[in-house]
Amino acid sequence: xxxxxxxxxxxxxxxxxxxxxxxxxxxxxxxxxxxxxxxxxxxxxxxxxxxxxxxxxxxxxxxxxxxxxxxxxxxxxxxxxxxxxxxxxxxxxxxxxxxxxxxxxxxxxxxxxxxxxxxxxxxxxxxxxxxxxxxxxxxxxxxxxxxxxxxxxxxxxxxxxxxxxxxxxxxxxxxxxxxxxxxxxxxxxxxxxxxxxxxxxxxxxxxxxxxxxxxxxxxxxxxxxxxxxxxxxxxxxxxxxxxxxxxxxxxxxxxxxxxxxxxxxxxxxxxxxxxxxxxxxxxxxxxxxxxxxxxxxxxxxxxxxxxxxxxxxxxxxxxxxxxxxxxxxxxxxxxxxxxxxxxxxxxxxxxxxxxxxxxxxxxxxxxxxxxxxxxxxxxxxxxxxxxxxxxxxxxxxxxxxxxxxxxxxxxxxxxxxxxxxxxxxxxxxxxxxxxxxxxxxxxxxxxxxxxxxxxxxxxxxxxxxxxxxxxxxxxxxxxxxxxxxxxxxxxxxxxxxxxxxxxxxxxxxxxxxxxxxxxxxxxxxxxxxxxxxxxxxxxxxxxxxxxxxxxxxxxxxxxxxxxxxxxxxxxxxxxxxxxxxxxxxxxxxxxxx
Ligand SMILES: Nc1ncnc2c1ncn2[C@@H]1O[C@H](COP(=O)(O)OP(=O)(O)OP(=O)(O)O)[C@@H](O)[C@H]1O
Numbered sequence: 001x002x003x004x005x006x007x008x009x010x011x012x013x014x015x016x017x018x019x020x021x022x023x024x025x026x027x028x029x030x031x032x033x034x035x036x037x038x039x040x041x042x043x044x045x046x047x048x049x050x051x052x053x054x055x056x057x058x059x060x061x062x063x064x065x066x067x068x069x070x071x072x073x074x075x076x077x078x079x080x081x082x083x084x085x086x087x088x089x090x091x092x093x094x095x096x097x098x099x100x101x102x103x104x105x106x107x108x109x110x111x112x113x114x115x116x117x118x119x120x121x122x123x124x125x126x127x128x129x130x131x132x133x134x135x136x137x138x139x140x141x142x143x144x145x146x147x148x149x150x151x152x153x154x155x156x157x158x159x160x161x162x163x164x165x166x167x168x169x170x171x172x173x174x175x176x177x178x179x180x181x182x183x184x185x186x187x188x189x190x191x192x193x194x195x196x197x198x199x200x201x202x203x204x205x206x207x208x209x210x211x212x213x214x215x216x217x218x219x220x221x222x223x224x225x226x227x228x229x230x231x232x233x234x235x236x237x238x239x240x241x242x243x244x245x246x247x248x249x250x251x252x253x254x255x256x257x258x259x260x261x262x263x264x265x266x267x268x269x270x271x272x273x274x275x276x277x278x279x280x281x282x283x284x285x286x287x288x289x290x291x292x293x294x295x296x297x298x299x300x301x302x303x304x305x306x307x308x309x310x311x312x313x314x315x316x317x318x319x320x321x322x323x324x325x326x327x328x329x330x331x332x333x334x335x336x337x338x339x340x341x342x343x344x345x346x347x348x349x350x351x352x353x354x355x356x357x358x359x360x361x362x363x364x365x366x367x368x369x370x371x372x373x374x375x376x377x378x379x380x381x382x383x384x385x386x387x388x389x390x391x392x393x394x395x396x397x398x399x400x401x402x403x404x405x406x407x408x409x410x411x412x413x414x415x416x417x418x419x420x421x422x423x424x425x426x427x428x429x430x431x432x433x434x435x436x437x438x439x440x441x442x443x444x445x446x447x448x449x450x451x452x453x454x455x456x457x458x459x460x461x462x463x464x465x466x467x468x469x470x471x472x473x474x475x476x477x478x479x480x481x482x483x484x485x486x487x488x489x490x491x492x493x494x495x496x497x498x499x500x501x502x503x504x505x506x507x508x509x510x511x512x513x514x515x516x517x518x519x520x521x522x523x524x525x526x527x528x529x530x531x532x533x534x535x536x537x538x539x540x541x542x543x544x545x546x547x548x549x550x551x552x553x554x555x556x557x558x559x560x561x562x563x564x565x566x567x568x569x570x571x572x573x574x575x576x577x578x579x580x581x582x583x584x585x586x587x588x589x590x591x592x593x
Pocket of ligand 1: 361387390391
């Protein structure tokens with residue numbers, strides 16, 4: 001059951017702690033060199049820029065009273081030069097940092113994708129795909145700036161503050177203290193809104209995720225929506241989710257907007273104080289007009305980095321909500337993985353043994369209980385039985401898509417839980433109910449599991465499953481481009497292509513889960529001939545509701561009540577006149593009707 005629906009907010013598995021941010025530093029550290037260069041450029045640029053008020057003070061206090069035009073031009077030209085150099089250095093730094101930001105998100109995204117590919121079916125059972133997608137694409141984008149420019153700017157703004165403070169104190173200590181007076185007020189304000197702000201950005205990320213999940217689900221199911229004319233109802237759901245997102249965004253932005261507003265007002269207040277204290281409280285001997293001018297210019301500059309730092313802080317709080325999600329995904333344990341010391345399976349003969357296997361998808365309820373059977377190499381097994389009895393579950397366990405809750409599954413006597421997944425799955429051909437087609441050519445799709453297969457091998461596999469004829473009817477034959485999920489193909493054609501893909505892998509153990517359910521009876525009969533060839537010497541498990549597909553199998557297992565209710569060959573089971581017999585005769589009756 002989906003733990004998480006599109007309209008249920010995701011709760012974080014673990015609350016945020018600073019270690020998440022430290023972890024982000026791992027990615028940042030890999031960009032150390034360009035970041036140091038960028039930092040040096042920035043320091044240089046800021047340092048050069050900071051000399052301007054000093055030059056101005058000199059012009060006002062010395063050059064203008066002395067009325068030396070040549071010196072005035074000289075000082076003015078110097079001031080212009082400082083501005084031009086400072087801007088040019090900042091531009092180079094900007095380019096470096098853009099590249100650093102992209103490198104960081106590239107690495108995080110690659111790690112996420114790699115990890116997502118290793119997560120078991122259970123992870124995907126539990127959450128909407130849209131909520132996974134948004135982490136890899138949008139969230140990673142959102143943190144790029146904070147992790148690259150954000151860090152550098154943070155260091156710079158601190159340095160900037162220190163520099164400005166040093167220059168200020170060099171000019172006048174008392175007026176510098178007046179400038180600093182606003183800081184404790186600002187710190188208190190930040191402390192007061194900190195938690196609310198963080199929670200509101202978490203809410204934004206939740207609502208964003210919900211919206212994404214619903215949009216993704218709606219696009220995938222648009223056909224069903226139109227069949228049932230649910231457009232208006234779905235639009236209402238979408239509108240609700242979109243307005244929830246909007247509402248949370250507005251709330252979060254409201255907190256963000258309060259910060260620059262406060263900084264601006266404090267800066268204005270402090271500048272006014274400088275003039276008041278400078279002009280009223282201090283004597284003209286203490287401060288010249290040039291000093292007051294320079295100090296008010298430094299005060300404005302002093303509050304600028306604070307404003308920038310608060311914007312960075314906003315960005316940081318915002319990104320933390322995304323970082324939490326990203327690291328939560330990266331920390332998601334891979335539940336089905338190689339056990340410590342797992343051994344690679346040798347080339348398989350194909351014996352499959354279930355030894356007292358118990359399994360349930362959710363704790364507390366089991367789908368299979370104490371299931372035991374032994375399949376000889378090369379034997380073909382049909383799994384039949386009512387809907388929801390556990391047939392797919394049996395084959396999912398052989399492929400180790402889930403781990404058993406109790407008992408063991410052995411292949412050629414090796415416990416699959418102690419074998420490497422790669423050595424197990426690479427010797428199995430599994431065709432799931434959903435014959436997924438990837439975007440690309442038909443050739444790419446058949447070759448998906450064996451990239452080194454020659455074109456002849458691909459065609460041979462397609463011929464065996466009777467797919468060759470219809471493929472050649474397309475204008476571009478095997479090079480026909482198909483869309484994701486194979487929307488240009490009929491359901492039966494998709495099944496045949498995915499069948500060819502499975503066979504091309506030349507597996508020792510073959511699993512076909514409703515592989516021919518959408519193929520017409522005539523093609524299926526033809527396919528059956530090819531299949532009989534193919535099944536020779538391979539162990540196979542075939543699930544089919546259409547019993548004509550499986551009555552030739554060596555053994556038929558009727559799955560119900562969490563285990564095998566009946567087993568035997570078709571003839572034996574017919575003779576027994578039990579559950580299989582009932583199912584078989586019911587289907588025959590249906591065909592007659
Ligand atoms: N991913 C899952 N998470 C939780 N429960 C599941 C999951 N997949 C299947 N189940 C449950 O396990 C039981 C067995 O499902 P399974 O798919 O094995 O049945 P089946 O015999 O193959 O059915 P069908 O003939 O309809 O394909 C069902 O009750 C189903 O609800």
